[in-house]
Amino acid sequence: MPRKDMPAPVGGGESEQDGASPVPGGIVDFHVHLFPDRLFEAIWDRFVTDYGWPILHRFYWREAVDHLRRRGVGPIVFSNYAHRPGVARGLNDWNRSVLDEDPDLYCFAPFHPGDDDALAVAADVLRHPRVLGFKLQLLVQRLHPHDERLFPLYELVMERGKHLLLHVGNGPVGNEFVGLDGFAKVLRRYPDLPATVAHMGALEYGGFASLLEDHPGLLMDTAFAFIPRLGSMCDIGRKRLEGLRERILYGSDFPNLLFPREDEIEHLRSLKLTDSFYRRAFRENGLALIRRACPDAPPKAEC
Numbered sequence: 001m002p003r004k005d006m007p008a009p010v011g012g013g014e015s016e017q018d019g020a021s022p023v024p025g026g027i028v029d030f031h032v033h034l035f036p037d038r039l040f041e042a043i044w045d046r047f048v049t050d051y052g053w054p055i056l057h058r059f060y061w062r063e064a065v066d067h068l069r070r071r072g073v074g075p076i077v078f079s080n081y082a083h084r085p086g087v088a089r090g091l092n093d094w095n096r097s098v099l100d101e102d103p104d105l106y107c108f109a110p111f112h113p114g115d116d117d118a119l120a121v122a123a124d125v126l127r128h129p130r131v132l133g134f135k136l137q138l139l140v141q142r143l144h145p146h147d148e149r150l151f152p153l154y155e156l157v158m159e160r161g162k163h164l165l166l167h168v169g170n171g172p173v174g175n176e177f178v179g180l181d182g183f184a185k186v187l188r189r190y191p192d193l194p195a196t197v198a199h200m201g202a203l204e205y206g207g208f209a210s211l212l213e214d215h216p217g218l219l220m221d222t223a224f225a226f227i228p229r230l231g232s233m234c235d236i237g238r239k240r241l242e243g244l245r246e247r248i249l250y251g252s253d254f255p256n257l258l259f260p261r262e263d264e265i266e267h268l269r270s271l272k273l274t275d276s277f278y279r280r281a282f283r284e285n286g287l288a289l290i291r292r293a294c295p296d297a298p299p300k301a302e303c
């Protein structure tokens with residue numbers, strides 16, 4: 001998720017020996033993007049035309065998964081989203097085929113309320129034991145989180161014990177569909193909404209942290225929020241991060257990165273948080289959420 005005023009990426013190489021996991025047992029990566037090849041290419045091209053940013057890794061889905069596996073990543077939770085009506089059903093067919101090729105993949109599926117059969121498509125994909133729930137990319141989908149057409153989806157997710165991944169913050173760029181205020185409205189209606197706020201709520205980090213403190217169903221993921229070279233890093237202090245350690249999931253945004261994923265891991269480690277924080281964020285919180293949302297297909301990894 002590049003922003004227009006970011007510094008230029010330097011190099012682009014990644015050290016092969018830096019594959020060691022920061023925690024025993026390996027990482028659970030809760031924010032990976034996998035798309036069908038042509039759609040991936042279109043997204044990568046848009047990064048260049050819209051922002052002038054070449055993506056570091058133009059990896060198709062199998063290359064992306066292999067790359068992460070070689071670096072100590074166990075369960076991978078990927079997502080894709082429906083940028084317009086009419087694509088969710090086809091993407092879900094593709095998601096099912098990808099899930100069926102690799103038993104350690106899990107998925108947040110796309111949803112678009114503009115589809116006539118939106119809820120039926122959503123209920124159908126939830127039948128796959130490794131679909132955790134749904135991803136909404138509200139900035140790109142141009143949907144308010146409190147759009148009442150999303151309420152049946154939220155209710156379905158809660159009814160089935162599933163989870164949401166929401167790009168609902170106003171970073172790296174915002175529009176009228178994202179930000180703290182709209183999300184707070186949803187929480188007034190659904191205070192127990194089970195959802196992960198992507199990117200630590202960038203750029204309203206502290207405000208989203210307060211929402212987490214008030215709403216036990218919420219988590220945050222780290223994707224793109226701890227990269228010093230981006231210049232818009234998460235500004236939640238160490239003490240508050242520690243207080244939220246059961247609610248933070250590591251995510252990389254791989255492969256759509258501008259800088260090596262190791263930069264973010266290294267920065268997180270340099271914060272000198274407790275071992276318990278790292279164990280939870282890099283691994284245990286992810287395993288626990290998978291077990292909760294996908295009880296019929298628990299991760300192979302042992303805690």
Ligand SMILES: [Zn+2]
Nearest residue numbers: 031033223253
């Ligand atoms: Zn992402």
